[in-house]
Amino acid sequence: METLSLYLDILLGTIRDVLPIAAILFGFQIFVLRRPVPQLKRVLTGFVYVLLGMVLFLQGLEQALFPLGRLMAAQLTDPAFILGDGAVARVLSWTDYGWVYLFGALLGFSTALAEPALIAVAMKAREVSAGSIGVWGLRVAVALGVAVGVMLGTFRIVTGTPLHYYIIAAYIIVIVQTAFAPRIIIPLAYDSGGVTTSTVTVPLVMALGLGLANTVPGSSPLLDGFGMIALACLFPIMAVMTYAQLSEWRARRRHDRETGQD
Amino acid sequence: MWKQIADFWHVLRGSIRDLAPIILVIGFFQLVVLRQPIPNLGDLVMGTLLVLLGLTLFVRGLDMGLFPIGESMAFSFARKGSLFWLLLFAFALGFGTTVAEPALIAVANEAASVAADAQIIASSESARGAYALGLRLTVALSVGVAILLGVFRIIKGWPLHYMIMVGYLGVVVMTPLAPKEIIGIAYDSGGVTTSTITVPLVTALGVGLAMSIEGRNPMVDGFGLIAFASLTPIIFVLGYGMLF
Numbered sequence: 001m002e003t004l005s006l007y008l009d010i011l012l013g014t015i016r017d018v019l020p021i022a023a024i025l026f027g028f029q030i031f032v033l034r035r036p037v038p039q040l041k042r043v044l045t046g047f048v049y050v051l052l053g054m055v056l057f058l059q060g061l062e063q064a065l066f067p068l069g070r071l072m073a074a075q076l077t078d079p080a081f082i083l084g085d086g087a088v089a090r091v092l093s094w095t096d097y098g099w100v101y102l103f104g105a106l107l108g109f110s111t112a113l114a115e116p117a118l119i120a121v122a123m124k125a126r127e128v129s130a131g132s133i134g135v136w137g138l139r140v141a142v143a144l145g146v147a148v149g150v151m152l153g154t155f156r157i158v159t160g161t162p163l164h165y166y167i168i169a170a171y172i173i174v175i176v177q178t179a180f181a182p183r184i185i186i187p188l189a190y191d192s193g194g195v196t197t198s199t200v201t202v203p204l205v206m207a208l209g210l211g212l213a214n215t216v217p218g219s220s221p222l223l224d225g226f227g228m229i230a231l232a233c234l235f236p237i238m239a240v241m242t243y244a245q246l247s248e249w250r251a252r253r254r255h256d257r258e259t260g261q262d
Numbered sequence: 263m264w265k266q267i268a269d270f271w272h273v274l275r276g277s278i279r280d281l282a283p284i285i286l287v288i289g290f291f292q293l294v295v296l297r298q299p300i301p302n303l304g305d306l307v308m309g310t311l312l313v314l315l316g317l318t319l320f321v322r323g324l325d326m327g328l329f330p331i332g333e334s335m336a337f338s339f340a341r342k343g344s345l346f347w348l349l350l351f352a353f354a355l356g357f358g359t360t361v362a363e364p365a366l367i368a369v370a371n372e373a374a375s376v377a378a379d380a381q382i383i384a385s386s387e388s389a390r391g392a393y394a395l396g397l398r399l400t401v402a403l404s405v406g407v408a409i410l411l412g413v414f415r416i417i418k419g420w421p422l423h424y425m426i427m428v429g430y431l432g433v434v435v436m437t438p439l440a441p442k443e444i445i446g447i448a449y450d451s452g453g454v455t456t457s458t459i460t461v462p463l464v465t466a467l468g469v470g471l472a473m474s475i476e477g478r479n480p481m482v483d484g485f486g487l488i489a490f491a492s493l494t495p496i497i498f499v500l501g502y503g504m505l506f
Contacts, residue, residue, distance in 0.1 A: 013364060020358040021459060025331060028351050033338045037331065046327020049319045050459065057316030064309020068288055068300070075296050099295055103287075110283035116320050119280065120462035121488075123324070128469055128480045163446055164437045171430045178423045187422045187485035194492030195461055197453035200284075202365055226446030229453035233492060 007059055014054050022047065057116070061200065069107070069204045070211075076103055077211040094158045101151050104208060108150030108232060111201040112143040121195050125188055133188070137243065142192045145239030146232045150205055153228035157212045160219055163227040170234040177241045185244035192240050193233040202229060270318065277317040285310065324462050332466025333473075340474035345417070349410050355464065356409035356491065361402035365454040370394040370401075373447045380443045383506070397502060404498035405455050408490035409464060415486065416471050419478055422486040429493040436500040444503030451499050452492040461488060 029037055037043055075081055082096050112118060122135040156166055178186060197205075210225040292298055300306060339348045360366060374394040378385040383393050415425065437445060456464075464487045472484035 016362060017364070017457070018459060020362055021355075021463065024351070024354050024358045025335065025463075028347075028354075029335065029338075032347050032351070033335070033342060035338060038334055039330065043327045043331050046323045046325070046330070048327075049323030050327055051323075053316045053318070053320030053323055054458065055316065056312045057320060060309040060312030060314075060316055062309075064306045064313065065284065065288065067302075068292065068306065071301075072288065072291055072296065075298070076291070081296070099291075103291055103295075106287040106291075107284075110287045114280050114284050114317075115458075116317060117456070117458045117461035119317075119321060120324050120328075120458075121465055123321075124329070124462075124465050124469060125485075128484060163449060167449060168434055168437075171434065175427055175430070178427075184479075184481050187482060187489065190422060190426055190489035191465070191485045191487070194453065194456045194488040198365070198456060198461070199458045202454055224446070226450045228450075230446075230449035230496075233453040 006062065007055070010058050010062070011055050014051060014058070017054075018047070018051055058199070061203075065200075066203055066207075070207045072103070073204070073208040073211040076100055077208075077215040079215055082215075094155070097154070097158050100154050100158070100208075100212065104154040104205075105147040105151040107204055107208065108201070109143045109147040111204055112146040112196045112232075112236075113139060114200050115196055115198060116200075117195050117198050118142060118192070121188075121191060129184075133185075137247075138188075138192070138240065141239045141243035142196050142236040145192075145236030146196050146201065148239070149232035149235035150208070150228060152235070153205075153209065153231045154212055156227065156231070157209060157219060157224050158216055160216070160224070163230065166227075166231060167234065170231070170238070174234065174237050174241075177238060177245075180245065181241040182244050182248050185241060189237050189240035189244070193235075193237045196236050197229050197232050201232065205229060205232060270322070273321050274314065274318045276321070277314050280317065281310070281314060320458075328459070328462045329466045332463045333470035336467050336470025337474050340471060348413060348417075352409040352413040352467075353406040355406075355460075355467070357402045357406035359457065359460040359463075360405040360455050361398060363455065363457050365457070366398055366401055366451070367394075369447065369451060369454055370397040373397055373444070376443050376447065380441070382441060382443065393506065396506065397499065400498050400502045401451055401455060401495045404494040405491050407498075408494040409487055411494075412468065412487040412490040413471065416468060416478065416483050417475065419483055422489065426489060426493060429490075429497065432497050433493075433500070436497065436504070440500040440503045444499065448496050448499035448503065451495045455495050456488055456491050460491075464488060464491070 029035070076099055082100075118139055119135075122138045125133045125138055126135050152166065156163065181189070205228050206225070209228040213219045213225040216224075289300075292300055335351075339351065371394050374383075374390040374397070377383050377393055378390055383389045411425075415422065440448065465485070468487045469480045469484035472478040472480040478484070
């Protein structure tokens with residue numbers, strides 16, 4: 001019974017989410033563009049699939065991964081776990097949080113890989129680039145970026161350093177990299193930052209941030225719990241540009257070798 | 263029929279591969295690092311199956327519904343040739359998809375309690391509600407502006423990175439001027455606005471526009487709408503924090 005009402009809640013929530021989008025799309029299609037949607041039946045079936053898919057996806061996350069992920073975030077940031085069994089209570093230093101950094105990095109990596117929005121963008125990028133940007137390559141690059149971002153986010157909360165230093169430093173790196181990266185990848189790289197942080201990543205990463213801010217002395221969950229998402233957004237930009245630079249460099253080296261042999 | 267089942271199986275196999283890492287990570291930490299049993303194993307297995315099925319349906323639906331309609335509307339707008347309606351559509355899409363976004367509602371409520379604790383606003387229920395609503399409208403407005411600006415850029419063919427750098431500069435200049443309490447929320451709000459349904463639509467719209475306008479490259483000009491949508495909320499929320 002409880003599960004059923006949860007389903008209903010999620011279904012209603014998702015419909016409320018999709019309704020404005022559908023209204024705008026079909027409103028403009030009918031009143032402004034005044035032409036029938038090509039393959040209307042197929043498109044509508046697709047919408048039903050998306051709606052149903054989102055409901056099942058969210059319901060499954062809520063039932064399986066989110067409770068466990070939240071519980072683990074709480075357990076890993078618990079001072080009792082960080083100090084180990086039978087240790088004398090003492091002031092924690094930033095080196096005590098090793099497992100938290102590792103968990104942050106792996107959580108960021110694996111949730112980014114499961115993010116449906118990123119799958120969508122990677123599919124589009126492969127199509128547009130005629131296959132030269134692989135779905136898997138792009139997604140692994142982005143996931144590595146999210147991993148570094150989340151890990152740095154946990155480090156920032158533990159050390160209590162101001163968020164904007166990290167953001168500004170990241171901006172500078174992005175700008176410098178932009179000057180050297182292949183022009184074709186830049187818009188996709190900038191897009192991949194915003195794409196990665198949605199349905200799967202945000203709740204789990206937020207739980208880790210808030211749990212950590214509760215444990216670390218002198219930090220407040222409301223002030224310091226934020227900021228993880230911001231970092232998880234910026235590092236994929238760098239990672240995708242690095243990925244493009246590496247593939248370009250490898251292609252050039254292969255090319256040089258081949259022409260050198262002639 | 264068989265072809266459909268084969269297609270479905272192909273997507274399902276992809277979904278299994280997509281979800282395996284997260285299950286491995288959680289399993290490893292729970293069993294090896296924390297040395298705890300997994301609670302409610304039945305729920306976990308059931309939930310994972312639902313996630314798998316949901317992801318598979320979603321990816322099928324993308325190909326059938328969201329991508330084609332985004333692209334076909336981009337083509338129709340390009341053929342119609344009215345800049346006004348296209349920009350209005352872009353704004354409406356950005357604003358409409360963001361204003362009801364659950365992640366944004368959660369962050370806005372959180373922000374209102376931060377502001378009340380910091381005594382920026384009165385801690386009464388109505389003051390907090392008004393602040394949260396104001397913040398939500400601000401973010402929705404910023405995403406509307408972002409998509410509008412991004413579409414205009416595609417039409418003009420301006421390089422994306424100069425515009426983004428101006429945005430970065432805006433963030434850097436505004437950060438020291440904004441109240442300390444809002445900074446973390448502002449920076450995070452950029453990430454939470456772009457939802458799972460908006461992203462494929464907006465991407466298909468951008469790529470479709472770039473393909474239907476002569477002299478535009480879908481790779482260089484078609485992407486970049488999401489980049490705007492994750493930058494303008496930071497600027498707008500910092501501004502909101504400075505004003506209220």
